[in-house]
Amino acid sequence: MLTTLIRVIKSGWFNFWRNKWLSTAAISIMSLTIFSITSLLLINVLVNSLTTNLEDKIDISVYFKLGTSENQILDIRNELVKLDQVRSVEYVSTKEALKLFKEKHKDNEVLMQSLGELDSNPLESSLSIKAQETSQYESIVGFFNQEDYLEIVDKINYLENKIVITRLASIVKVTRQVGSIVLLILIIMAILVAFNTIRLTIYSSRKEIKVMKLVGASNWFARGPFIVEGIIYGIIAALLALIFIYPLLWYFSPKITTYLPGTDLFYFFQTNLISLFLLQLAIGVALGSISSIIAIRRYLDV
Amino acid sequence: MIVFKKVSKIYPFDCQALVNINLLIKDGEFVSIAGRSGAGKSTLIRLLIKEELPTHGQIFWKDQDIGILKNKDMPLWRRQIGMVFQDFRLLPNKTAYENIAFAMEAGGRPNQDIIRDVPQLLKLVNLTERAEHFPNQLSGGEQQRIAIARALAHRPKVLVADEPTGNLDLLNTWEIIRLLMKINELGTVVILSTHDRDIINGLDKRVITLEKGKIIKDDPNGKYILF
Ligand SMILES: Nc1ncnc2c1ncn2[C@@H]1O[C@H](COP(=O)(O)OP(=O)(O)OP(=O)(O)O)[C@@H](O)[C@H]1O
Numbered sequence: 001m002l003t004t005l006i007r008v009i010k011s012g013w014f015n016f017w018r019n020k021w022l023s024t025a026a027i028s029i030m031s032l033t034i035f036s037i038t039s040l041l042l043i044n045v046l047v048n049s050l051t052t053n054l055e056d057k058i059d060i061s062v063y064f065k066l067g068t069s070e071n072q073i074l075d076i077r078n079e080l081v082k083l084d085q086v087r088s089v090e091y092v093s094t095k096e097a098l099k100l101f102k103e104k105h106k107d108n109e110v111l112m113q114s115l116g117e118l119d120s121n122p123l124e125s126s127l128s129i130k131a132q133e134t135s136q137y138e139s140i141v142g143f144f145n146q147e148d149y150l151e152i153v154d155k156i157n158y159l160e161n162k163i164v165i166t167r168l169a170s171i172v173k174v175t176r177q178v179g180s181i182v183l184l185i186l187i188i189m190a191i192l193v194a195f196n197t198i199r200l201t202i203y204s205s206r207k208e209i210k211v212m213k214l215v216g217a218s219n220w221f222a223r224g225p226f227i228v229e230g231i232i233y234g235i236i237a238a239l240l241a242l243i244f245i246y247p248l249l250w251y252f253s254p255k256i257t258t259y260l261p262g263t264d265l266f267y268f269f270q271t272n273l274i275s276l277f278l279l280q281l282a283i284g285v286a287l288g289s290i291s292s293i294i295a296i297r298r299y300l301d302v
Numbered sequence: 303m304i305v306f307k308k309v310s311k312i313y314p315f316d317c318q319a320l321v322n323i324n325l326l327i328k329d330g331e332f333v334s335i336a337g338r339s340g341a342g343k344s345t346l347i348r349l350l351i352k353e354e355l356p357t358h359g360q361i362f363w364k365d366q367d368i369g370i371l372k373n374k375d376m377p378l379w380r381r382q383i384g385m386v387f388q389d390f391r392l393l394p395n396k397t398a399y400e401n402i403a404f405a406m407e408a409g410g411r412p413n414q415d416i417i418r419d420v421p422q423l424l425k426l427v428n429l430t431e432r433a434e435h436f437p438n439q440l441s442g443g444e445q446q447r448i449a450i451a452r453a454l455a456h457r458p459k460v461l462v463a464d465e466p467t468g469n470l471d472l473l474n475t476w477e478i479i480r481l482l483m484k485i486n487e488l489g490t491v492v493i494l495s496t497h498d499r500d501i502i503n504g505l506d507k508r509v510i511t512l513e514k515g516k517i518i519k520d521d522p523n524g525k526y527i528l529f
């Protein structure tokens with residue numbers, strides 16, 4: 001058993017060296033495939049972080065009538081936090097609201113002057129709420145439709161922001177959907193190209209496979225070396241893809257960051273280097289071995 | 303013991319290569335199959351190693367119908383036959399040495415057997431100094447001799463040689479024929495297909511003559527009758 005395994009591996013290794021040209025072609029295509037798949041995954045990471053950024057900017061504010069006690073509002077806050085749809089709730093008291101207002105309008109002297117003439121703080125306290133997902137704001141707004149709340153809630157800025165929010169929500173959704181479909185299609189195409197390359201490589205050996213069987217080789221003994229060869233392709237292709245991607249990311253990542261702040265692909269790449277390489281290796285080995293097995297099947301029928 | 307029972311072979315689009323062949327080859331026999339080009343000699347042999355399936359009829363080896371052999375038993379059957387193909391069919395990516403070793407490796411023979419036997423086989427066919435050459439670096443006759451060495455490698459019970467002397471000069475031809483006879487004397491069935499009149503006349507063994515896919519003569523001490 002062990003001897004057979006060693007023989008198969010040795011034979012696959014020799015095949016690999018002696019078919020230099022075919023091997024080179026197959027490895028190039030496969031490493032291109034692995035390279036594209038990795039790039040697509042990285043782009044997916046980028047799109048995701050972008051949409052998350054975008055979603056993070058969306059929130060709604062619920063303003064409470066003047067005179068609503070802080071305790072009441074904090075109670076409501078506690079209720080909200082319990083809801084599944086709610087990611088975070090931030091309480092802005094009247095004082096904080098005033099402070100923020102002053103900060104924002106400090107250059108507007110007329111406004112400041114008229115504010116100073118008032119005896120009391122005209123600004124309402126509010127809760128600013130972020131949902132888990134953009135589509136959930138509607139139901140959060142619904143939460144305030146309870147009778148107890150109608151009395152104290154002055155207004156919810158959702159209605160003003162509704163169009164923007166729903167539009168953003170649909171953009172986020174469409175981007176993700178289209179992104180994953182395109183990703184899937186491209187990955188399938190890349191895999192098909194690699195598969196066909198290996199199939200051609202094996203097609204050129206179909207007579208050999210037949211002869212091996214005619215001189216008494218079992219199916220596994222005849223096909224083993226080709227599978228080993230496919231696995232070797234996969235390993236080398238994965239290494240090559242990694243070697244290509246590293247300097248490219250090093251160069252391009254800062255440029256992407258200047259356009260899209262908050263994304264750092266190179267950093268992501270470096271922190272996930274090992275798992276990414278293992279993924280590439282897995283893709284390479286799976287692609288190489290499965291393609292060989294499928295491609296060889298029909299020639300074993302002697 | 304090999305038996306052909308009412309065997310016919312029709313290749314796609316109506317090419318009748320063999321017609322109703324009945325044949326019995328006993329253990330230890332040396333059988334020559336004679337016949338013109340296209341008579342069906344190679345086809346008969348291809349059916350025996352199950353490279354092709356008969357259109358009608360059955361082929362038996364020791365009461366085993368090889369037509370119903372299971373896939374996993376095929377290698378075992380083929381390892382009992384040593385096959386020399388008319389077109390050699392050496393593995394192009396392997397050296398002469400490795401081609402011979404391959405048959406033994408496929409049969410699961412231990413490494414020390416391979417290291418011991420392959421050089422002997424190379425010596426037997428006079429090609430020791432070509433061991434590391436690839437098939438495309440060998441002449442036709444040299445390839446043929448390597449193919450013979452490979453066929454002998456797993457010590458077959460039946461040696462089937464399809465025109466094994468077609469590419470050899472007179473000296474080498476008789477060398478090979480003597481080799482086949484020696485192997486036969488050691489108890490191996492030898493089936494030799496040829497259209498070389500001198501070989502057949504010189505052998506003085508059983509000759510089966512094919513014409514247009516039919517056995518027209520089966521003579522225990524045959525002479526070449528065509529042409
Ligand atoms: N794969 C095939 N498909 C169709 N016809 C075939 C095939 N192989 C052989 N034939 C036909 O079958 C007939 C017998 O062929 P075969 O190869 O058995 O002849 P042969 O006696 O070995 O001839 P030679 O001495 O030239 O080798 C021929 O007419 C040939 O054209």
Ligand SMILES: [Mg+2]
Pocket residue numbers: 343344345388464
């Ligand atoms: Mg022939």
